[in-house]
Amino acid sequence: MKEFAGATGLILQEPCLMELGRKGRLGISIPRRDVESASIDETLAGEVLNFPDLSEVEVVRHYTRLSTWNFGVDTGMYPLGSCTMKYNPKTNEKQASRPGFAGAHPLLPTSLSQGVLRILFELERCLAEITGMDAVSLQPAAGAHGELTGMLVFYAYHKSKGSRRTKIIVPDTAHGTNPASAALCGFSPVNVSSNERGVLSAQTIAEVMDENTAGIMVTNPNTLGFFEENIKEIAEIVHAKGGLVYADGANMNAVMGIVNAGDIGVDVLHLNLHKTFSTPHGGGGPGAGPVCVKRHLEPFLPVPRVLDENGKYSLSYDFPQSIGKLHAFYGNPGIIIRAYSYILSMGKELKKASQLAVLNANYIKERLKGFLHLPYDRPCMHECVFSDKNQASQKITTLDMVKRLMDYGFHPPTIYFPLVVHGAIMIEPTETESKEDIDVFIEAFKQVIKEAGENPELLLNAPHRPKVTRLDETSAARNPRLTCGFGNG
Amino acid sequence: MRYLPHTGEDIAEMLKVVGAASLDELFSSIPEACRRKTELDLPEPMTEWELNDHMEALAKSMAVAPEYKLFLGAGSYEHHIPASVSYLLGRSEFSTAYTPYQPEISQGTLQAIFEYQSLTAALLGMDVANASLYDGASALAEALLMAARISRQKKVAVSTLIHPHYRQVIRTYLEPAEFEIIELPYTRGGRTDLSGLENIKGLGAVAVQSPNFFGCIEDLAAIGNLTRGTRTLFVTSFTEPLAYGLYKSPGSQGADIACGEGQSFGIPQSFGGPGLGMFACLKQYVRNMPGRLIGQTEDREGRRGFVLTLATREQHIRREKATSNICTNSGLCAITAAMYLASLGGTGLRELARLNYDKSEYLKKELRKAGFKVAFDGPTFNEFVVEFPNGAAYQRLLDQKVVAGLPLASYFPELSDHYLVCVTETRTKADMDGLVEELKIVKRG
Numbered sequence: 001m002k003e004f005a006g007a008t009g010l011i012l013q014e015p016c017l018m019e020l021g022r023k024g025r026l027g028i029s030i031p032r033r034d035v036e037s038a039s040i041d042e043t044l045a046g047e048v049l050n051f052p053d054l055s056e057v058e059v060v061r062h063y064t065r066l067s068t069w070n071f072g073v074d075t076g077m078y079p080l081g082s083c084t085m086k087y088n089p090k091t092n093e094k095q096a097s098r099p100g101f102a103g104a105h106p107l108l109p110t111s112l113s114q115g116v117l118r119i120l121f122e123l124e125r126c127l128a129e130i131t132g133m134d135a136v137s138l139q140p141a142a143g144a145h146g147e148l149t150g151m152l153v154f155y156a157y158h159k160s161k162g163s164r165r166t167k168i169i170v171p172d173t174a175h176g177t178n179p180a181s182a183a184l185c186g187f188s189p190v191n192v193s194s195n196e197r198g199v200l201s202a203q204t205i206a207e208v209m210d211e212n213t214a215g216i217m218v219t220n221p222n223t224l225g226f227f228e229e230n231i232k233e234i235a236e237i238v239h240a241k242g243g244l245v246y247a248d249g250a251n252m253n254a255v256m257g258i259v260n261a262g263d264i265g266v267d268v269l270h271l272n273l274h275k276t277f278s279t280p281h282g283g284g285g286p287g288a289g290p291v292c293v294k295r296h297l298e299p300f301l302p303v304p305r306v307l308d309e310n311g312k313y314s315l316s317y318d319f320p321q322s323i324g325k326l327h328a329f330y331g332n333p334g335i336i337i338r339a340y341s342y343i344l345s346m347g348k349e350l351k352k353a354s355q356l357a358v359l360n361a362n363y364i365k366e367r368l369k370g371f372l373h374l375p376y377d378r379p380c381m382h383e384c385v386f387s388d389k390n391q392a393s394q395k396i397t398t399l400d401m402v403k404r405l406m407d408y409g410f411h412p413p414t415i416y417f418p419l420v421v422h423g424a425i426m427i428e429p430t431e432t433e434s435k436e437d438i439d440v441f442i443e444a445f446k447q448v449i450k451e452a453g454e455n456p457e458l459l460l461n462a463p464h465r466p467k468v469t470r471l472d473e474t475s476a477a478r479n480p481r482l483t484c485g486f487g488n489g
Numbered sequence: 490m491r492y493l494p495h496t497g498e499d500i501a502e503m504l505k506v507v508g509a510a511s512l513d514e515l516f517s518s519i520p521e522a523c524r525r526k527t528e529l530d531l532p533e534p535m536t537e538w539e540l541n542d543h544m545e546a547l548a549k550s551m552a553v554a555p556e557y558k559l560f561l562g563a564g565s566y567e568h569h570i571p572a573s574v575s576y577l578l579g580r581s582e583f584s585t586a587y588t589p590y591q592p593e594i595s596q597g598t599l600q601a602i603f604e605y606q607s608l609t610a611a612l613l614g615m616d617v618a619n620a621s622l623y624d625g626a627s628a629l630a631e632a633l634l635m636a637a638r639i640s641r642q643k644k645v646a647v648s649t650l651i652h653p654h655y656r657q658v659i660r661t662y663l664e665p666a667e668f669e670i671i672e673l674p675y676t677r678g679g680r681t682d683l684s685g686l687e688n689i690k691g692l693g694a695v696a697v698q699s700p701n702f703f704g705c706i707e708d709l710a711a712i713g714n715l716t717r718g719t720r721t722l723f724v725t726s727f728t729e730p731l732a733y734g735l736y737k738s739p740g741s742q743g744a745d746i747a748c749g750e751g752q753s754f755g756i757p758q759s760f761g762g763p764g765l766g767m768f769a770c771l772k773q774y775v776r777n778m779p780g781r782l783i784g785q786t787e788d789r790e791g792r793r794g795f796v797l798t799l800a801t802r803e804q805h806i807r808r809e810k811a812t813s814n815i816c817t818n819s820g821l822c823a824i825t826a827a828m829y830l831a832s833l834g835g836t837g838l839r840e841l842a843r844l845n846y847d848k849s850e851y852l853k854k855e856l857r858k859a860g861f862k863v864a865f866d867g868p869t870f871n872e873f874v875v876e877f878p879n880g881a882a883y884q885r886l887l888d889q890k891v892v893a894g895l896p897l898a899s900y901f902p903e904l905s906d907h908y909l910v911c912v913t914e915t916r917t918k919a920d921m922d923g924l925v926e927e928l929k930i931v932k933r934g
Contacts (some may be wrong), residue, residue: 017604017831027832028571030840034918037843038850041868044706046737049611053834056573063577063601063828070597072585080587087492088585091537096759097575100548106565106761107895109887112552116760119547129530141623141762142817144804155665180804180814184634185665189809227519257529258516264523274817278492280581283598284588284620284781284820286763302661324661328564328626328654328750329761341544347534349490355512356495362507362515379507379518403593412591417805434494435503461789466593468788476786476798480775482617483607484785 002440004447005076005409011467014065018484021052027059069467070283071411077437079364081383081414081426082175082223084253084275086357089345092278092338101337106329110314116333117313121306123340124290130343130350131249131269132260133292137301139331143250146270146289147181147217149302150246152323153268153293154214155185156300157244160321165214165243171200172420173222175248187214194420198224198376202233209237215244215267221251223418223426225361225380227259235265244268244297252276253430254358254382257351261292268293277339288335302326356431357382360438364427367442371449375421383428387421396452396459398423403470404451404462408444490534552892558920559892560852562872562911563702564625564652564728565761566753569915574755574828584821588781592796599795602820603783605827612733612830613747614740615769620781621823622766622815625750626655629726630662631768631779631813632746633694636722637668638812639777642693644669648681650701651726653900673697679705679865679874686715698726698749699739702900704872704909705865706736713743722746729753730767732870734833734842746770755829756822765822776802779813841914845871849912852921859929864907872911880906882931891924 054062071078078085096102104116124136140146151168158165168187170178172194179189190208195201205216216238220228228234235245247266253276261269273279274287281287293301303322304315315330346353358381365374365384373389388398402412402425414426429438451458463469495503500512509515516524535543552559559567578584582597589595602620609618622628629651637643645663647656649672656672663670671689674682681697695716699707709725716723725739727749733739739747751765752758770778776799784798804811833841849871853863856875864874874897877883886893894908901907912921 014600016600016607017827018607021834024836026834026837027573028829028837028841029569030837031569031844031914033844033847035847035851038847038854040735040846044736044868046733046735046741048839049734049835051608051611051830051833051835051838053836054831056571056832059828059831060573060577062831063583063824064580066597066601067577067580067582068597069594069600070582070586071591071594072582074581074585078587080590083587085587088581089492091540093579095540095544097757098544098548100551100553102757102759103553103567104551104760105553105559105561105567105758105892107561107563108552108892112557112892113550113760115547115550126531132525141627141819142815144814144816145623145627148814152661152665176805176808177814177816179809180807180811183809183811184662184814186667227516227523229518229520229523232520232522255519258525259519259523260525263525272817280584280821281587281817282584282819282821283586283595283824284602285817286623286819286822287817324664325654325657326627326661327762328624328652328658328764332759332762334757334759334763337544341540344532344535344540344543345537346490346492347531348529349493349534350531351529352490352493355515356493356500358515359495359500359503359507359512362509363503366506366508379509379515381518402591406591406594411587411594432492432494435499463593467596468593468792468794469790471592471788471794471796472786473796473798476784476796477801480617480782480798481785482603482775482782482798483610484604485607 002436004440004444006407006465008465012065014062016484017062018052020058020062021054023053025053025055027054027056076409077433077441078411079413079427079429080411081428082250084428084430086278086430087432088278088280089342092341095341096334096337114313117306119337119340121308121313123336126343127271127290127292130256131292132262133269134295135298135301136290136292138290138336139302139327140289140291141327141332142285142287143270143272143289144177144181145326146291147177148184149291149326150268150270151182151185151187153297153300154244156323157297158214165212167213169205169208169213169216171218173224173418174217174219175223175250178217178248182217198226199228200230200234202230202237205234206237209241209243211241213243215246217246217248219248219251221254221381224376224385225383227381231264250275251382254354256354258354262294267297273335273339278342279335279338286332286335288332353431360429360431360433364429364438364442368445371446383426385421386425388423391452394452394456396456398425400459400462401448404448404459405444406463407465410441410444557890557892560894560910560912561892563895563909564750565758566729566913567758567915568753568913570755571832574825574832577828578821578825583824589797592794596794599783601824601827603785603795605823606783608827608830609767610769612730613769614738615747616772617775618769619778620783621819622768622780623819624762624764624766625728626658628748628766628768629655630659632724632748633659633663633696635777635779636694636724636746639774640693640720640722642691642720644691645694645696646671646673646686646689646692648673648697650675650681650703651696651698652702652728655726678867679703680707680867683711692721694722694724696724696726700729700732700870703865703874704869705867709739709742717743729870731842731845734838735846751826754826756825763819763822765819765826777812780815780818844914848916852912855921855925859925871913872909874907874909876907877928878906879931882928885931886927893924
C-alpha cells in the first residue's frame with residue numbers, strides 16, 4: 001500500500017496584506033499618460049485611500065504563500081459529500097481564457113458574438129439531452145440561484161393559473177439551501193421525513209399534498225445517497241393536486257445516462273456546473289446553476305433566451321410570461337465554457353463517469369462499514385453516509401475523526417449533514433479518484449478509528465499538521481472582527 | 490478517457506468487494522420504470538487537440554481587443570489585467586478548493602477573502618463587507634430585501650438611472666415578496682430627480698447608482714441628508730467601482746448599504762460573467778447581511794487564524810428564516826479583486842482612476858469641439874452620453890472595428906441617437922482622435 005500523504009513541509013508565515021508594503025511602491029504597470037490632466041470638481045473628490053502600496057514581487061509572494069495553506073482537489077482527495085469535488089480538467093481553463101471569450105463584452109452586437117452564443121445554445125441542448133428535460137436556461141449563477149429560479153417558475157406558473165399557493169414540501173433529505181430559496185418566493189416549507197429506507201414514501205406525500213401547496217422540492221439522489229425510488233408515484237400525487245415537482249440536481253453525478261429526470265415526473269431541475277460538470281469551485285464560487293424544465297414551463301424561463309435561426313444565434317427578450325432576469329447579463333459564460341469543454345471531451349463517457357462514481361462510493365461503504373456505523377445498510381449511489389455512533393462510548397465525535405483525517409493528507413467529508421443522521425459523515429469520492437487513492441483513504445480512516453480507542457487525545461487535539469490548529473469559532477461570532485481595521489471599519 | 494483512472498482490473502476487483510456482477514447492477518435500486526431507455530445522444534468525445542481547434546474557431550468569431558476598439562462600458566469594463574494577477578488566481582490551491590468549511594486547511598482562501606472584505610469596506614467607506622455575492626444586480630436585489638427586513642417596510646424608491654438590467658433583476662427578486670417599487674425619474678442634468686422623494690411616506694429604502702447609468706455622479710450627500718435619522722435605508726449601487734478611487738465613497742455620504750459589480754478589478758469580462766457582487770454596510774446591520782463572512786480569531790495555540798463566521802444568519806442553519814439563500818458566491822473573483830487592488834495600492838488606485846477620468850474628459854472635450862452634444866452636464870467618471878445625430882455613424886465605425894458606445898434608444902426611447910460612451914485606460918489618445926475624425930466625416934455627410 002502507498003504511504004499516507006500527510007506530512008509537513010516548510011510552512012512560511014505571511015502577515016495580513018495591510019501589514020505589508022511601503023508608501024510609493026507600485027505593483028502594476030500604469031498605461032502611459034497621453035492626455036492632459038483635466039479639472040475636477042474638488043467637492044466630489046475623495047481622499048487617497050490608505051491601501052498598502054506593494055511591488056509586484058511582494059504581491060506574488062503574498063498570494064503564493066497564502067495558497068500553500070490551502071487544500072484543493074489538485075492537492076489530494078476531497079471527499080466532500082454532495083459537493084462532487086471531481087478533478088477540474090486543465091484544458092477547460094485554457095478554453096475559457098482564450099482572448100475571444102475572456103475579453104468579450106456582453107453588450108456586443110449579436111453579429112459580433114456568435115461564438116459565445118453558439119456555446120450557450122449548444123450547452124443548453126447538451127444539458128437537455130443529459131437530463132431528458134426540454135428547455136434550459138443557463139442564467140443562474142450558482143445552485144441556490146438555480147433553486148430560486150425554479151421557485152420563481154413555480155410561482156409564475158401558479159399565478160398564470162390564477163392561484164397563489166403558499167406551501168412547499170421539503171423532505172429532510174433535501175439540500176440545505178432549499179427552504180431559504182422557497183421562502184424568497186413566499187412559500188413556507190412543509191417538512192416531511194424520509195422512511196426507514198432513507199427515502200420518501202408516497203404515503204407521506206399524499207398526506208400533506210393539497211391545493212394550497214405549490215409542489216415539492218426533492219433532491220434525487222437524495223443527501224443520504226439513495227435514489228428516491230417512489231419518485232414517479234410521488235410526482236403523480238403532486239401533479240394530481242395541481243402541484244409541480246422540483247428536483248435539486250446537485251447529485252446528478254450519480255445518474256448521467258442512467259435516469260432521465262424528464263421521464264420520472266420532474267418538472268423543473270437545476271444542475272451545478274461546478275459539481276457534475278467539472279468546473280472548479282474556486283474556494284466558494286463562481287459556479288453556475290442552469291435550470292432545466294419540461295415544455296409546459298418553458299414560457300416562464302428567464303430572459304434573454306438564446307435562439308438559433310439556421311445557424312445564426314440571437315438573444316430574445318420576447319417571452320411575455322418569463323419570470324424576468326436574474327443576472328445582470330446572461331449568467332456566467334466563463335464557467336459555462338468550461339462545462340461545455342468538459343462535455344465535449346467526455347461525450348458518451350459521461351455515463352461511465354456516473355458508473356465509476358457510484359462504484360467508488362459503494363466500495364468505500366463496503367470497506368468501512370465494519371468500522372464506522374452505517375445507519376442505512378443498502379447499496380448507495382454516488383455518496384455514502386456513516387455516523388459516529390460506534391465512537392460515542394469513547395466520547396469521540398465526527399468532528400474529531402475528520403480533523404484527524406487531515407493529518408493523513410485528506411480533506412474531510414461533509415459532516416453533520418444530512419440532519420436526519422446524528423453525527424453524519426457523508427463521503428462522496430467522485431469518479432476521478434483511483435482505487436489506490438481510495439484504498440489509502442480507507443486505511444487512513446481505519447487508523448483514525450483505531451486511534452480513537454487507543455489514544456483519543458490524538459483526535460481531540462487534531463489536526464496537528466496544518467498551519468493552525470482548531471480555531472475558536474465561538475469568540476469569532478461573539479466579537480466579530482470582519483476587517484483588519486483600517487478605513488473606518 | 491484521461492480523467493477516469495479505473496482499469497478493467499480495478500473495476501473487477503471493486504465490483505467483487507461491493508458484491509455486484511456488473512457496473513449496471515450497481516443501479517439495481519433504481520426501479521426499471523425510472524431507468525433511461527436510450528443511450529446519451531452526445532457527440533464522440535473530442536481529443537484535447539480537436540477541442541483546441543473547435544474552441545479557437547468559436548473564439549475567433551468574437552469581436553475583442555486588440556482587433557476591435559471598444560468604447561463600450563454600461564456595466565462591463567475593459568481594464569488591463571496584469572499577468573501577475575492572472576497567474577496568481579490560477580494557483581489551483583485557490584481555484585480547486587471548496588467553500589472553506591474546514592478552516593485548518595483553508596487558511597489561504599480565508600485570509601485572502603478577509604483581506605478582500607477589508608479592502609472593500611475601506612473603498613466603499615463602510616464598516617463591514619461580505620465575502621461576495623453573484624454580481625452587481627443580485628447584490629442590489631439582496632440589499633433591498635435586507636433594507637426591507639431592517640425597516641420592516643416593503644416600499645422602495647429606485648432611481649431610473651440604475652442600470653436597466655439591474656432594475657429588471659430587482660423586479661424579478663421582489664415580485665413574489667409583494668414589494669412596491671417606485672421609480673424615481675431623472676433630471677435634465679442626468680441625475681436622479683429627488684424632488685418628489687420627501688413626499689413618499691413609508692419607504693424601506695432609496696436606491697441610486699453612482700456613477701449612474703449615464704455615467705454621472707449622483708448627489709449622494711443630498712440623499713444621505715434626507716434619509717438620516719429616518720427608518721428609510723440609503724442603498725447605493727455601482728457598476729464601476731474604480732470611480733471610488735477618485736470620488737468620495739458612498740459611506741462618507743451617508744449610505745447604509747453600498748453594493749455593486751466588481752468586475753473592473755482584474756476580472757475578465759467573459760461575456761458578462763462571472764462577475765463579483767460587492768456588498769458592504771454599516772456595523773449595526775451586520776447580522777442582517779446576506780452572504781458569507783470571514784472573521785479573525787485564534788487557534789488553540791493563540792495564533793491568528795480566520796474562519797467563516799456569523800453563520801447563524803445563513804441558509805444551512807437558519808433554513809427558511811435565513812437572510813439569503815446564497816451559498817456558492819464569487820469567492821475566486823473576490824480574491825482576484827483583492828490581488829488587483831493589492832497590485833494597485835492606494836497610490837496606484839488614485840493614479841489609474843485619475844487616468845480614466847482624464848482620458849474620458851479628453852474625448853468629451855474633443856467631441857464637443859467637433860460639434861457633438863454631450864447630453865448631460867454633470868461630472869462623470871469614465872462614461873458619458875453623447876448624441877450622434879446620424880445613425881449611420883455607429884454602423885460606419887462598426888465596419889471599421891470600432892464600437893462607438895451603447896445605443897440608448899432601446900433602454901430610453903426618448904434618447905434616440907444617444908450613445909453611452911466609455912473610455913478606460915485601455916483607450917489611447919490615438920484611438921479617441923480616430924473616433925472623432927470618423928464621426929466628423931459622417932457629420933459632414
